[in-house]
Amino acid sequence: MSSATVLHITSKDNPVLQRLRKLSQDGGAYRKLGSVWLEGDHLVRACLQRGHAVTQAVLTEAAAADPALRALAEAAPRMLVVPLALFKTISGLESPAQIGFEVPHAAGQALTPGLDSVVLDRLQDAGNVGTILRSAAAFGFRQVLALKGTAALWSPKVLRAGMGAHFGLRLIEGLAPADLDALAAPLIATSSHAEKQLHQIVLPQPCAWVMGHEGQGVQAELMARCALTVGIPQPGGEESLNVGSAAAICLYESARQRL
CATH class of the missing domain: 3.40.1280.10 (SPOUT methyltransferase, trefoil knot domain)
Structure with a gap:
């Protein structure tokens, strides 16, 4: 049983969606906001396979009804379920992938000596x-x-x-x-x-x-x-x-x- 908190959002003015739009539309916004937007099940799976931290999942109502996509989203501590029309406003793709993750971005790492x-x-x-x-x-x-x-x-x-x-x-x-x-x-x-x-x-x-x-x-x-x-x-x-x-x-x- 998933312990993820599930929220249904229907307003385009929701502050979380406003932040995700910035991350999707401005290539350098992650440096200021401290988060990265990953769209699509391929990137989401790669993130999870490497054990990367996840802030929240965003998925369409149709994706929430798909067992495989919902299982991916349940790996996040919070799930935001939105209508397809709202997901399109944060998507950077012509054909929205219907699922995405917001993940934290850590800046300021030092390089590691002696590494290829x-x-x-x-x-x-x-x-x-x-x-x-x-x-x-x-x-x-x-x-x-x-x-x-x-x-x-x-x-x-x-x-x-x-x-x-x-x-x-x-x-x-x-x-x-x-x-x-x-x-x-x-x-x-x-x-x-x-x-x-x-x-x-x-x-x-x-x-x-x-x-x-x-x-x-x-x-x-x-x-x-x-x-x-x-x-x-x-x-x-x-x-x-x-x-x-x-x-x-x-x-x-x-x-x-x-x-």
């Missing part, structure tokens, strides 16, 4: 950021360090692109290049001018792969801190790779050598 990491240098595209988080989690990189100017890691768009990877990673934002000195692991960047190609080098373990801005690449101050630069073979002759694709290749090679 990925550094994001002012990446702007939420899809790229989420893709890199998925690759990091898949290939055993447990820490992602975002420099100032990078897309908000816990924004709804990055969360959707990450597909649950957030809950298996240490995510630290708002860093400056000098903060990475505390990492105590060599930084590696890719470069089309590098003398050695990725497959020709024994990669350091642990290490931190640096992924730069989509248009400008890695900033000079950060590149100067890199102990190693490598090239990615591109026999097809393309000038460069999408940063998400480049990250997946580099992280895979590190994981391959580690194993």
